[in-house]
Amino acid sequence: MQQAQTGRWAVAAMFATNGFVMGAWAPQIPLLLTRHDITTSMLGLLILGLGLGAVAAMLFAGRLIQTYGSRSIARAFGLATAPALPLVVLAPNLPLLALAMALMGALIGCMDVAMNANAVEVERRLGRAIMSSSHGFWSLGGFVGGIAGSYVIAKFGAESQALTVAALALITVLLAGPKLLADAPHPTETKPEPHALFPRDASLWILGFMALFCMVPEGAVLDWAAIYLNRELGADLFRSGLGFAGFAATMALMRFAGDRLRNRFGAVKTLQISGLISAAGLLGAGFAPNDITAIACFTFAGLGVANMVPILFSAAGNHPGMAAGAAISTVTMVGYAGILIAPSSIGFIGDHIGFRATYAALAVVLLIVTALAPRVKAADGLKPL
Structure with a gap:
């Protein structure tokens, strides 16, 4: 039970980190207009690309979790998500910006699925719900990321903010990741269908x-x-x-x-x-x-x-x-x-x-x-x- 309690706070930290990165991203969005001399319509397309990257990655995240477990995938994509914001902020041109935003969406999307799956594992071990408060930690992380991120941009610039966010996210994932619960075997689960991305249920x-x-x-x-x-x-x-x-x-x-x-x-x-x-x-x-x-x-x-x-x-x-x-x-x-x-x-x-x-x-x-x-x-x- 102690291990499950530890895992509960570890997955809360992952939710907070994911929300923190997204919250810190929000004040960076308007700056892209002048940095790349683009219109709001073009920015809208770039943001759509980020969202499509996240949704597309979610198709594959489930199969990765079935193969490697939610803990491994949450840790892997948590570590990969940490430098995603600097990649976007430091992108030197529009094509690389579009690629970096789609990549950030995909990484955050995979981390999102994995941490939700791990929260379900914690619920199973504890025998009680923890999903809503986990999403509460995501909201809290987003709030802190947005407020603190805006302050750091105003005082030290966009690049410093992005690098600081990456460092804090990396440290949190390195500390919380090893404490995530490993998936227990569940004999009623079915094997993934070969080459099937869409369940038939x-x-x-x-x-x-x-x-x-x-x-x-x-x-x-x-x-x-x-x-x-x-x-x-x-x-x-x-x-x-x-x-x-x-x-x-x-x-x-x-x-x-x-x-x-x-x-x-x-x-x-x-x-x-x-x-x-x-x-x-x-x-x-x-x-x-x-x-x-x-x-x-x-x-x-x-x-x-x-x-x-x-x-x-x-x-x-x-x-x-x-x-x-x-x-x-x-x-x-x-x-x-x-x-x-x-x-x-x-x-x-x-x-x-x-x-x-x-x-x-x-x-x-x-x-x-x-x-x-x-x-x-x-x-x-x-x-x-």
Whole structure:
């Protein structure tokens, strides 16, 4: 049990490191415009390439985990992720920048799948949920990376920030990696099908699309809440940013409370309650009479959205007849496609029917996830090993 407890904090450190690198990357993005003399449209394509690199790598991560185990893959890709940001920042020209960004996305994507698979292993050993708080550590790492990264860029420059982030990430992975739990043998798992990247299990794909249905509303708040508050509700510049800020704050806080709720009420009921809260929040934001009400509703929605994806990842990792890595790689691949789909599709829909109707429609999407909540009952079968 002591080993499992140690592994629990080691995997939390990996989540925090992954989030830290992503948070530190955010303030670097605008600097690429002047450094490479590119347009915002070109920058959008480069960011899309980063996302596609992550999603494509997730296809292969599951097979690597099945072969080598989640601990080895998390350590390997954690070490490889550490220098990824300097490669992007120091890229001398546009072709190498595009290649470096796609590579960074692929490395972070593989590390993401491996650390989620290892978190499932910790849950199996402890016999209780730890996935939501693990994602909470990712959010915390992202917050620290964004705030501290912005400060270091302002004081010492982009190159110094990237190298510092790489050094801190490398040290953390070197310290935490050896303490990750090794995968225990699970006799019910099937062998990977030769040359098959896509599992044929329809129920697993349903979990994937449930994750996508949760991530699209999250992306819709991230990318478009400020514009909605400003354009349609007349919020000023400061209040326009409070919609996502409130949403992100409650989401991070609730992730640290999510495991306790899930251990008490079970994955199915927790997902059902979370789905109803998030749907009510987005519906309220869509019909809000003013910007203050909408901000409050977005903040309320964050309470529900917080634990939906972690529960789905736990359900995938305990999917009957499949190795955790293979199942999680499929669900994360489909789910993270929602982050790629959300920015452009939500903007297009919002321009044509307005963001009020868009957020109301996304509430219905979350109600679909709520109705499908019994699909995550595999996550409730945790018993200490």
